[in-house]
Amino acid sequence: MRRTLILLSAFFLSAVGAKAGVWETNCAGCHNGVVAPTKSSLLSKFHTKREFMAKVREMVTQGKMPPGLSYGKAARELFGAKGAVHHSGKGLKKRVAAHKATKVASASDPYAKYKKFFKPLPALPPIPADNSLTPEKVKLGKMLYYDPRLSRSKLISCNTCHNIALGGDDNQKTSLGDHWKTGGRNAPTTLNSGFLKVQFWDGRAPTLEEQAKGPLQAHVEMNSTPEIVVRRLKAIPEYVKLFKKAFPGEKDPITFENVVKAIAAFERTLNTPNSPFQRYLLGDTNALTKEQKEGMALFVKYGCTACHNGPVLSDGRFHRLKWNNDTGRYRVTKNPADKYKFRTPQLLNVAVTAPYFHDGSVNSLKKAVKIMAEKELGKKLTDDEAKKIADFLRSLTGEVPLEARVLPQLPGNNPR
Ligand code: HEC
Ligand code: HEC
Ligand code: HEC
Numbered sequence: 001m002r003r004t005l006i007l008l009s010a011f012f013l014s015a016v017g018a019k020a021g022v023w024e025t026n027c028a029g030c031h032n033g034v035v036a037p038t039k040s041s042l043l044s045k046f047h048t049k050r051e052f053m054a055k056v057r058e059m060v061t062q063g064k065m066p067p068g069l070s071y072g073k074a075a076r077e078l079f080g081a082k083g084a085v086h087h088s089g090k091g092l093k094k095r096v097a098a099h100k101a102t103k104v105a106s107a108s109d110p111y112a113k114y115k116k117f118f119k120p121l122p123a124l125p126p127i128p129a130d131n132s133l134t135p136e137k138v139k140l141g142k143m144l145y146y147d148p149r150l151s152r153s154k155l156i157s158c159n160t161c162h163n164i165a166l167g168g169d170d171n172q173k174t175s176l177g178d179h180w181k182t183g184g185r186n187a188p189t190t191l192n193s194g195f196l197k198v199q200f201w202d203g204r205a206p207t208l209e210e211q212a213k214g215p216l217q218a219h220v221e222m223n224s225t226p227e228i229v230v231r232r233l234k235a236i237p238e239y240v241k242l243f244k245k246a247f248p249g250e251k252d253p254i255t256f257e258n259v260v261k262a263i264a265a266f267e268r269t270l271n272t273p274n275s276p277f278q279r280y281l282l283g284d285t286n287a288l289t290k291e292q293k294e295g296m297a298l299f300v301k302y303g304c305t306a307c308h309n310g311p312v313l314s315d316g317r318f319h320r321l322k323w324n325n326d327t328g329r330y331r332v333t334k335n336p337a338d339k340y341k342f343r344t345p346q347l348l349n350v351a352v353t354a355p356y357f358h359d360g361s362v363n364s365l366k367k368a369v370k371i372m373a374e375k376e377l378g379k380k381l382t383d384d385e386a387k388k389i390a391d392f393l394r395s396l397t398g399e400v401p402l403e404a405r406v407l408p409q410l411p412g413n414n415p416r
Helices: 002-015 022-027 039-045 049-061 071-079 089-107 112-117 135-146 208-217 226-234 237-246 256-267 276-281 290-301 365-377 383-394
Strands: 318-320 341-343
Touching (some): 135 256, 290 383
Antiparallel strands (some): 318 341
């Protein structure tokens, strides 16, 4: 049901007609060369619009791409009106006209001035030099992310608590892990997590690689050890092959370090482009409702952007929220000045990742907005203002790459 909804909304949203260019808004997020081929490689492979569209239909039928993403329009952008690769004069005139139309539209949008406080989501987060992003690594990382055999009980995978089909989290107050123990904190989403400057509510891991070592070993999560993980993977011949491909030239590629590298590489592809807000930032004036635009203006006016800024609306810094007896950042640094401080969470997809705050104690987005205004900014919002800001935050829900949501075929048997 949920998947149908996502696909349906993708259909209706794309039917609105994005002025920023269908390729940029609907395709580029997946077609970045990792999940799917880049624009330039498509242009060198397909020479006519007809050939291109035949392939697109095949991909959609096979479930590799979602239906209804305005493929025809994208093809016209790439090939020009006549359909040849080298853009005809007509195609160019059309593009110039479309460009002018965007300008006129933005002149009539009184909220356009608020755009400068925000950044559109890039196709990929920064990639560390020692863990390059390759399709082989991403494929392996996806399997490991979904594989419960990495946990001691063989029952819990990353996807148990960070369900990619459910917004990248578990929608629980606090997560249940090994032997149904709970860790006392709410599971944040793994979607767009590659854009975060530090990981965890208290920032105790600097990178996704370091982060992934945590849950694999935490008693309240997967309760495993590097030895168990490596032993089980080595017993599955298919994994031996996949590690060789993902880490070419390494003699003994199944190591704990490489397990977390592959998982992190996969996580860096879990980005959600094409939210209504993203399309608005890229020039589609009609992508937001009037209430959402008013909410955006209030979000800027009240100063939420002081902390919620950058491509995922998190400054990656620590701010005080005395909420319960969880001392937050202080647990990591032991510096009294860090007591009750938490890293600003991202706000992309926040509408589908309830409940809120580090202990998951608040269910309603509107209520979370009111608490923020009061605790962080000393302002009391009216119901109407809070509702508009929450409406704006709902426009931050993007599209999870279909490829990541489709369950992988896990190889092998059930090693000890
Ligand atoms: C949710 C992610 C996603 C989106 C969005 C997406 N694609 Fe794709 N696309 C894929 C995947 C995955 C493949 C298959 C890659 C493979 O199997 O080699 C693919 C393949 C293709 C191919 C065939 C490539 C080849 O070499 O045979 C074309 C053409 C294509 N896409 C065009 C588009 C266009 C145009 C759009 C935007 C209107 C788009 N795609 C949006 C994921 C996506
Ligand atoms: C039992 C549930 C559970 C499992 C299993 C689990 N996590 Fe988590 N994850 C959490 C919780 C809870 C937090 C927040 C903990 C904290 O901040 O102290 C978290 C935090 C994270 C974060 C940080 C996101 C942010 O916004 O800071 C990432 C990334 C992440 N997990 C990825 C993974 C990966 C990868 C795996 C598998 C190797 C995994 N998790 C397994 C519950 C889980
Ligand atoms: C001084 C920095 C700061 C300001 C200003 C700020 N926030 Fe936050 N925001 C945070 C921090 C830190 C958290 C995490 C608090 C926690 O869970 O302990 C947070 C959490 C949230 C959450 C919950 C997200 C989740 O996934 O649990 C929402 C929603 C939110 N803020 C919206 C807003 C809005 C709307 C405003 C403006 C009215 C705002 N924030 C102003 C720092 C800030």
